[in-house]
Amino acid sequence: MDYRNIYIDESGNTGPNYLDKEEQYFILAGWLDINNEMQKAENVESLADLLGKKEVKSSDLAKTVTGKKKMLRVIEFMKEKKCVPIIAIANKKYCIPMRIIEVLLDPVYNDEIFPEFDEPKYYELKKQYADRLFKYLSHNELEKFAKIxxxxxxxxxxxxxxxxxxxxxxxxxxxxxxxxxARLIKGAKKKIKANLEAEVGNKSEILARQSPNIWLLYMFFLLVENNYSKYGYKFKVIHDEQSKYSSHIQDMFLFVNEHKYLFYGNLNHIDEIKFSNSKNTLMIQAADILAGSINMILKRKNINWKNDISFINILNTVIPYIKDSCNEDSNTVYVENLEVFLNIMKFYEQRI
Structure with missing residues (x-):
């Protein structure tokens, strides 16, 4: 069996705080070494030269012109070596109305909801409901649900x-x-005790639902499974060390494989997950740069971006990955409110 490596890092992780004003997005980004180019010593040496002797996080690189130039060089190098960017993005605030829909409009515990509502073909309807909640519910109402x-x-x-x-x-x-x-949500009240009790039953499932980095990682894996299993490879995932979440990620991986009937897709080709210190793993540093560049763009803090050539060069390279999430065979999954997405594209004068 042939194996291929995927190197992953993240940006914007603030734990269970879905309403963090400074870090509104959680991003997982990885490089799939589809042709094993980064197994070659000369390519590893070239990447090491680009990154430099001391690791510098993308959040710091993004603050200077020199840093942004380095970010661009690394991304372009990875593309030259045919490494595939795999990306999962979540607007944290938008995750709350989506969770409200999943919990309160569960057909098992809400007689107002038709039984087939949980099937994948109704995902778009769920998203429409979530968009409406995102529009109508106040910050305090969203925060209250998240805490409860x-x-x-x-x-x-x-x-x-x-x-x-x-x-x-x-x-x-x-x-x-x-x-x-309003009427559909009201229907959840009658069986809310049984609904909440059912969620308490399995620690791994609860963590997978509540922690954005864990359930988004599952969606990341599904992208790999759906788009690259046809090549017959098994995939080894090398994730940046997560002192707080490593065991939970492993629990999630085991839980999915042991309860495949609960999930939209199986992870038959994800062979194992390892954790490595980014200081010792150049490819994880490259993944951090990819994740950080996306976060930099989504934050929209660079009001004068049109006058920042170093920013524009990264924007032109990376924003196609964000826009690509609209396509069926995309390597990007983007959990976002439609209006917010359109505003981001408008800010950067992008056509959809």
Whole structure:
């Protein structure tokens, strides 16, 4: 069996804080060494020369013209070696209405929802509902759900009562804006106790749902599985060390493989996940630069970007990966509110 390596790093990880104003996006980016070019000593040496002797994180590189030039050179080098960029992006704030839809419009625990609602073909309908919640719910309402759902430092009974109150609050809030969605959410109240109790049952599943870096990694793996399993390779994943989440990521991987019937796609070709210190792994440093360049673009903090050639060069190289998420065979998954996505494209004068 032939093996190929995927090197992954992330940007914007603030744990369970989905409403962080400074880091609004969580990004996983990786390089798939599809032709094993980075197994060659001369290519490793060339990458080492580009990166320099001391590791510098993309968040620091992005602050200077020299740093941005280095970021661009690394990305262009990886492309020259036919390494494939695999990217998963999530707007953290948008993840909250999506989770509301998943939890409160679960057909098992909501009699207002038709049984087939959980099938993949209804994903677009779920996304439409999430877009409507994103538009209509206030910051405080989203924050309240996130805290209740996380359930930190509260008993199961208290969590249940708080969620019932939240459902009533949202029903009243939505009634004058979107009565259809208000009625559907109201239907979750009757069985909310059983709904929440079912989620408490498996630690790995809970972590996979609550931690953006874990469930987004699953979506990242699905991209690889769906787009590259046809080549017959097995894939070894080398992820930057995560002192807090490494065991949870392994738990998620095992949970998916042991409960395949619960998930939209199987991970038959992801052979193993390893963790490596980025200081000792040049390809992870290259993945950090890819993730950081995407985050830099999505933040839209460079108001005078048109006068920053070093930024424009990265933008022209990387934004096609972001726009590519709209295509069926894309190597990018982008969990985003449509209006926000269009505003980002408008900011950078991009056609869709």
């Amino acid at each position: 759902y996380r359930g930190k430092d509260i008993s199961n009974d208290e969590r249940e009562n708080k969620m019932k109150s939240f459902i009533d609050e949202i029903y009243n809030s939505l009634s004058n804006k979107d009565i259809e969605l």
